[in-house]
Amino acid sequence: MAALAILTCRPNSHPFQERHISLTEPIKVGRSVARARPAVNNGIFDCKVLSRNHALLWYENGQFYLQDTKSSNGTFVNNQRLCKGGEESTARDIFSGDLIQFGVDVMENNRRGDKITHGCIISTITLYHPDGREAKPTPFLNTPNLPGITIQSQDLYQLAQYLQEALHREKMLEQKLLTLQQLVHNTQEASESGWQALIDEDKLLSRLEVLENQLHIYSKNHSEDTVRQECVTLQEEKLQYETTAKESLRRVLQEKLDAVTKLSDLERSLSNSEEECGHVKEMCEHAQNELHQLAEKYQEQLAAEKELKDKLQEAEQKLTEETDKAEQEKHELTEKLEQMLQQEQSLSTKVKPGSLTSL
The missing domain is CATH 2.60.200.20 (Tumour Suppressor Smad4)
Structure with a gap:
């Protein structure tokens, strides 16, 4: 393989x-x-x-x-x-x-x-x-003499990666929010321009209506040739106004279509941003939980180490006491032995050789 x-x-x-x-x-x-x-x-x-x-x-x-x-x-x-x-x-x-x-x-x-x-x-x-x-990878933190668990470098590195990724996604979300704000601003401007174009169109239609009324009045008060000439002039002006109105309406519709498209893109971007934000939030919570667990395990190992140190100190104290007690007993036995030797010597001096032969 x-x-x-x-x-x-x-x-x-x-x-x-x-x-x-x-x-x-x-x-x-x-x-x-x-x-x-x-x-x-x-x-x-x-x-x-x-x-x-x-x-x-x-x-x-x-x-x-x-x-x-x-x-x-x-x-x-x-x-x-x-x-x-x-x-x-x-x-x-x-x-x-x-x-x-x-x-x-x-x-x-x-x-x-x-x-x-x-x-x-x-x-x-x-x-x-x-x-x-x-x-x-080889673990960089290992405490084999203490009860508990081993913290490996991979766990801490994975936690660091989660935090870095969360920070990166937070920056990306901030940039996307700024982009969304710019898109909303542009959409508002496009809407205001569309409304202004509609108002201009209404003004043009009102102007055409006024001109038609004037044409009707002129047809009553002027000769046929004069009215014909005025009609031609008014027809040209009407055509010009209609052309201008249609162009304005076309621009308004195009701007409205662009605004709708941008709004749709904005909604999709907002949905994606919310999903990414939720994912980042979950990863941050997971990372915090892992960090909290590592901190608890570290505190538990510190407590176990302190308990072992206390037991070791207590054992050393008992050993010192037992050693002192043994030394004292040895000293007492030595004194008793010297006393017994002195008694034996005194008894030996008291015993005479003649008494032994008579016996």
């Missing part, structure tokens, strides 16, 4: 299908071209911000490596760029659970003057050795 790398799309990434890449040889990561198209088993992405030869991913001597191959927009591991743009980086060892980013978000203007953002590739990588073991 060969080593395996799985790239999972992050919510803030340019969308792509999850990749399962077999690392039998160094795998190229880059932008799709005519001869290299995206697939579930390669590192080619349909993303404009990637270079054709963006990076290399391979497995060697039990370790996974990633290298930037002179890309324009850079390669990032856990939000750290490997090298400057246009330079080739050194090989960077990576682990399962790392956040891998290829390129950066790029904003450009389209033909209509609107700004379009081209997203980059952001993924969570999962790595497996040829024997099926996951290539996890």
